[in-house]
Ligand code: HEM
């Protein structure tokens with residue numbers, strides 16, 4: 001196996017552009033989930049109350065930006081063809097990937113709606129302000145908060161199953177599914 005030198009996907013391999021975006025988003029989600037739980041344990045007088053939510057929201061906004069690039073990229077540069085395996089597995093993987101994108105989108109939007117429910121902008125690392133929508137619904141913070149928690153939990157659970165599937169491909173089926181997502185390709 002050698003490192004793929006291509007930026008874009010081709011019919012057989014993922015280019016390192018989509019690979020870097022995949023792993024950035026994956027790492028961020030794995031970090032954001034416990035950080036979100038931690039936010040819930042903080043009270044107003046805790047010094048971390050001033051920092052941890054800013055970190056959670058700012059990393060989340062960066063995930064949203066990377067996801068936007070990734071989805072636009074994907075519409076122009078399709079992922080490689082599925083590796084030979086039963087049709088049912090190919091369909092299951094496609095559904096799981098589409099669901100991961102959808103759950104991620106809902107988590108990000110609901111996070112934005114919690115944070116901007118009182119009309120205040122989100123500070124991206126205290127550098128840039130992301131403005132709130134000019135309107136809000138009654139109980140927006142609570143409703144968006146509930147959706148955020150439930151959907152983020154489904155997202156992290158599906159991501160765990162997805163990761164187990166990737167490891168099964170690697171260690172049991174011994175195919176190149178995981179290697180492809182690490183920008184490795186056959187010589
Ligand atoms: C994929 C990305 C994200 C994940 C996995 C995630 C996960 C979580 C989790 C698990 C919680 C704890 C919820 C609870 O226990 O009720 C939480 C809380 C929170 N998240 Fe996120 N989050 C993400 C992105 C965002 C974004 C983009 C924002 C805002 C811009 C955001 C804003 C918040 C806020 C304000 C809370 C506190 C909730 C509350 O006070 O009800 N999150 N997040």
Ligand code: HEM
Nearest residue numbers: 025026029030079093097100101159163166167177178181
């Ligand atoms: C934690 C959050 C994660 C999310 C949201 C996520 C999401 C995704 C998505 C949406 C795809 C489809 C890519 C596309 O074709 O557009 C994908 C592919 C892939 N992911 Fe993840 N992933 C995560 C974590 C992981 C982890 C931890 C592993 C490995 C242990 C992994 C291994 C793979 C592999 C190998 C592929 C390529 C699958 C194929 O070629 O059929 N992912 N991931």
